Amino acid sequence: MSLPTWVWVVTIVAFTALIAFDFYLVARNPREPSFRECTRWVAFYVGLAVLFGLGVTFFSDPQHGAEFFAGWITEYSLSVDNLFVFVIIMSRFSVPREYRQKVLLIGIVIALLLRAVFIAVGAEAITRFDWLFYLFGAFLIYTAWKLMGDHGEEEEFSENVALRTVRRILPTTTEYKGASIVTRVDGKRMVTPMLIVMVAIGTTDLLFALDSIPAIFGLTQEPYLVFTANVFALMGLRQLFFLIGGLLDRLIYLSKGLSLVLAFIGVKLILEALHHDGVAWAPEIPILVSLGVIIGTLAITAIASLMKTRRDNNRRPGADGHAPGGTPDPASPSNGSAPNGSAGSPAASHQDKAPAEVEG
Numbered sequence: 001m002s003l004p005t006w007v008w009v010v011t012i013v014a015f016t017a018l019i020a021f022d023f024y025l026v027a028r029n030p031r032e033p034s035f036r037e038c039t040r041w042v043a044f045y046v047g048l049a050v051l052f053g054l055g056v057t058f059f060s061d062p063q064h065g066a067e068f069f070a071g072w073i074t075e076y077s078l079s080v081d082n083l084f085v086f087v088i089i090m091s092r093f094s095v096p097r098e099y100r101q102k103v104l105l106i107g108i109v110i111a112l113l114l115r116a117v118f119i120a121v122g123a124e125a126i127t128r129f130d131w132l133f134y135l136f137g138a139f140l141i142y143t144a145w146k147l148m149g150d151h152g153e154e155e156e157f158s159e160n161v162a163l164r165t166v167r168r169i170l171p172t173t174t175e176y177k178g179a180s181i182v183t184r185v186d187g188k189r190m191v192t193p194m195l196i197v198m199v200a201i202g203t204t205d206l207l208f209a210l211d212s213i214p215a216i217f218g219l220t221q222e223p224y225l226v227f228t229a230n231v232f233a234l235m236g237l238r239q240l241f242f243l244i245g246g247l248l249d250r251l252i253y254l255s256k257g258l259s260l261v262l263a264f265i266g267v268k269l270i271l272e273a274l275h276h277d278g279v280a281w282a283p284e285i286p287i288l289v290s291l292g293v294i295i296g297t298l299a300i301t302a303i304a305s306l307m308k309t310r311r312d313n314n315r316r317p318g319a320d321g322h323a324p325g326g327t328p329d330p331a332s333p334s335n336g337s338a339p340n341g342s343a344g345s346p347a348a349s350h351q352d353k354a355p356a357e358v359e360g
Helices: 005-028 033-058 062-092 097-128 132-148 161-170 193-217 222-234 237-242 254-276 287-316
Strands: 182-185 188-191
Touching: 005 097, 033 062, 033 222, 062 097, 062 182, 062 193, 062 222, 062 237, 097 132, 097 182, 097 193, 097 222, 097 237, 132 182, 132 193, 132 254, 161 193, 182 237, 188 193, 193 222, 222 237, 237 287, 254 287
Parallel strands: none
Antiparallel strands: 182 188
16 A cells, blocks of 8 residues: 555544544543443444445455454454453542543553554564564464463453553652642642553553554554554544443453464464465465454354353352242342442442552
8 A cells, every 4th residue: 555645644633633522522521421322432433444444445455445354353352352451440540430431531542642653663663574474473372372371360450660650750649639630739749540540541551552563463564554443443442441341241252262363363474474485385364364264253252252151140040030049139130129339330340350449
């Protein structure tokens, strides 16, 4: 793809306008969005990505269109997996519900800026050093092996170097001051935990990009497609956080499916690098085959996860709304009542994943 500069400029301006409008909506009315609102926004961003992919197919060619869709679906799926850790971060820092949208949005903007730098460096590197494809492929296979070896242990959040540096340099209060990130205490300017959690979201996402960026470079080497696929994967993440919070625990095989996708892309990278280096037996895997493998694996993973959790729930004593002895369970939704913090609340279902105290 040989794109003129104005295409990049228009694309970046359009994305910036969308993010600015999103930020305006959040700042105007800070609250926890409704399920219906989140559904509409997620559908809007997904529809926008699909239209963009169709536009790439029409104005460029089907090959690049398929590369965009394969990259976007892969990045989007990896972003959904990242929501597990975002939930833990929100609980760890006891972020008030009405300000979680702002935290997520600014954290995602930080992640986008950091990813843009990462993508630019990666694109330049692979044009200069062909052997990086072997390194990327081996790294993806290793990451897939680690994911496959995870037998359902709780994900944990540990502060990274950037977050520890911010804490050490900037004096931080122990309490939130509304949505403010800076406040004054006894005449001294200090940052609030709001800034710390934004940095935590943004920098943690960059750590996840260490496997997602090489993965998408395994599907397309076009910087424009890599960049736009990443932006579209992250733009609807704020609404997706609230929409599928309760569904995350049900996607028990998501990591397994993602490990298969990453392993496939890793093998694809190595085979195509060998083919490029003149190894006759090493095939080039068509992008449509890659797209089919990615969609098929993720679809089977999602269906198998939901079937497994539904079967486990049906086998659990009292799953029909009655206690083992036959007495109706007053906490069951079928009896018309549900206490606060029940499993019916997506956010509440994760409150016990991490301590809720704020570290000063």
